[in-house]
Amino acid sequence: MSSLITKVRQKQIIALIEKGQRLDGRGLTDFREIKIEQGIIEKAEGSARVLLGKTEILVGTKVETGEPFPDTPNDGVMTVNAELVPLAAANFEPGPPDENSIELARIVDRGIRESKAVDSEKLCIESGKKVFVVFVDVYVLNHDGNLIDASALAAVAALINTKMPNYELKDGEVKIKQGYNQLPLRTQPITVTIVKIGNNLVVDPSVEEEQVIEARISIAINTEGNICAVQKGGSGYFTPQQILEASKIAQQKVADLRKILTW
Amino acid sequence: MTDKQEKLIDKKGIRGDGRKADELRSLKLEVGVLPNADGSAYIEHGKNKILVGVFGPREVHPKHLSKPDRMVIKCRYHMAPFSVPERKSPAPSRREVELSKVIRESLEPALFPELYPRTGIDVYVEVLQADGGTRCASITAAALAIADSGIPMRDLVVACAAGKVEDTVVLDLYDAEDKLGSADVPVAYMPNLNAVTLLQMDGILTPAELEQAVNMAMDGCKKIYAMQKEALKTKYMNLKDETKEEEESVE
Numbered sequence: 001m002s003s004l005i006t007k008v009r010q011k012q013i014i015a016l017i018e019k020g021q022r023l024d025g026r027g028l029t030d031f032r033e034i035k036i037e038q039g040i041i042e043k044a045e046g047s048a049r050v051l052l053g054k055t056e057i058l059v060g061t062k063v064e065t066g067e068p069f070p071d072t073p074n075d076g077v078m079t080v081n082a083e084l085v086p087l088a089a090a091n092f093e094p095g096p097p098d099e100n101s102i103e104l105a106r107i108v109d110r111g112i113r114e115s116k117a118v119d120s121e122k123l124c125i126e127s128g129k130k131v132f133v134v135f136v137d138v139y140v141l142n143h144d145g146n147l148i149d150a151s152a153l154a155a156v157a158a159l160i161n162t163k164m165p166n167y168e169l170k171d172g173e174v175k176i177k178q179g180y181n182q183l184p185l186r187t188q189p190i191t192v193t194i195v196k197i198g199n200n201l202v203v204d205p206s207v208e209e210e211q212v213i214e215a216r217i218s219i220a221i222n223t224e225g226n227i228c229a230v231q232k233g234g235s236g237y238f239t240p241q242q243i244l245e246a247s248k249i250a251q252q253k254v255a256d257l258r259k260i261l262t263w
Numbered sequence: 264m265t266d267k268q269e270k271l272i273d274k275k276g277i278r279g280d281g282r283k284a285d286e287l288r289s290l291k292l293e294v295g296v297l298p299n300a301d302g303s304a305y306i307e308h309g310k311n312k313i314l315v316g317v318f319g320p321r322e323v324h325p326k327h328l329s330k331p332d333r334m335v336i337k338c339r340y341h342m343a344p345f346s347v348p349e350r351k352s353p354a355p356s357r358r359e360v361e362l363s364k365v366i367r368e369s370l371e372p373a374l375f376p377e378l379y380p381r382t383g384i385d386v387y388v389e390v391l392q393a394d395g396g397t398r399c400a401s402i403t404a405a406a407l408a409i410a411d412s413g414i415p416m417r418d419l420v421v422a423c424a425a426g427k428v429e430d431t432v433v434l435d436l437y438d439a440e441d442k443l444g445s446a447d448v449p450v451a452y453m454p455n456l457n458a459v460t461l462l463q464m465d466g467i468l469t470p471a472e473l474e475q476a477v478n479m480a481m482d483g484c485k486k487i488y489a490m491q492k493e494a495l496k497t498k499y500m501n502l503k504d505e506t507k508e509e510e511e512s513v514e
Binding site: 097099102103105106110113114115215217222225226227228229230231232233234235236237238239240243244247248251 | 357358360361363364365367368371372448453456457458459460461462463464465466467468469470473474477478481
């Protein structure tokens with residue numbers, strides 16, 4: 001799209017939002033249609049695909065055995081990585097992760113880690129020597145805005161879907177047996193991002209709307225309704241009142257998303 | 264070390280380092296400390312020791328990154344290998360990449376990038392010693408360094424964290440509280456504009472506790488803001504004294 005058309009379009013988006021309207025007919029705090037599918041990658045221990053409008057995220061989890069960190073000998077390990085796959089958008093390029101994919105991975109990671117969603121003590125095989133390592137890989141397959149909320153939702157859906165291998169310990173060796181157990185989860189964190197366009201708070205921006213946002217705030221909330229992670233982004237600011245309002249919007253929207261996740 | 268973890272807060276509400284719940288660590292701010300940088304600042308915030316240098320507005324490298332209508336702002340947050348108990352590899356970690364981004368985004372709202380088209384500024388943050396709250400101390404010092412370089416700003420940006428330690432909301436967490444406490448909420452703020460330019464949180468808080476923590480952090484920011492302005496003034500008072508001495512020696 002030429003930059004002239006983009007500029008006209010941007011003005012149109014801002015003007016519409018001033019009136020409480022959006023290009024695709026949604027209200028300011030409406031999400032696009034969400035579809036969640038689980039268990040679509042057979043070779044992964046867990047997987048989920050989330051469609052948020054045209055944004056498409058695939059998350060696969062792998063469970064392997066490895067060593068625990070020296071300071072937490074009884075805890076399993078979880079890591080989150082995010083790939084902005086070059087086929088997902090014209091401006092995504094191959095190469096090592098840039099700051100956007102690192103920030104995305106770390107926001108998704110923080111929601112899961114800080115809510116203590118994965119019961120890491122149950123991932124311990126032999127204290128200080130062997131634990132299960134859960135790799136959560138976020139794959140962005142199509143970028144149409146709001147990658148954070150879609151990725152966080154897909155990651156939790158994939159963790160819910162994750163099976164742990166059955167094992168027995170013989171002379172310090174881990175032997176994988178037949179059958180699987182569910183990955184032990186304590187809570188299900190869900191993240192909602194609120195963006196500021198003009199002086200309005202808007203939810204679930206499309207990729208076009210993301211071009212005109214001044215700032216965003218992502219809030220992760222656990223099953224009990226407590227806040228477990230927050231991240232502000234973007235080169236603008238929020239007033240303290242807007243942060244409180246965003247926190248309220250997040251509570252409502254997380255409740256809506258939770259219904260879709262657990263249906 | 265005893266088997267039992269020492270309490271982070273005692274019965275009288277005094278914290279491990281002797282502070283009250285809403286007390287800041289000691290701060291030292293200095294402006295204009297690097298001769299080669301266009302602007303610079305040094306901060307000691309508790310045991311954190313951080314040096315910030317600003318270069319520019321200058322030509323952008325590589326050139327294709329420059330913008331025809333505005334200045335680009337680059338920021339690198341980096342920790343020295345000796346800044347933490349276990350040597351940190353000098354290669355940038357994922358944490359450092361993320362912090363570079365959020366620090367940059369906390370400073371941008373204070374600037375007028377449209378005033379300097381086709382140029383860029385580089386904000387280099389070097390953490391020489393870390394003791395919890397380095398991103399906040401970095402922002403406080405970076406805003407001073409930018410002001411020192413003479414680039415116009417809407418307001419100084421000042422940052423401070425609050426958090427939750429043993430069921431108490433406390434101000435300005437140090438390393439042990441950050442690691443053992445139950446939540447950490449760094450906030451960057453422009454007091455004159457009542458604008459929050461950085462907000463992160465990890466841990467678990469109720470919505471009411473988050474509100475309390477943000478308010479406490481903003482109050483801390485306002486106290487540091489006064490010290491920031493004092494540090495800028497001190498630099499120019501010193502300059503005035505120096506020029507006076509020179510004039511006198513010429514006579």
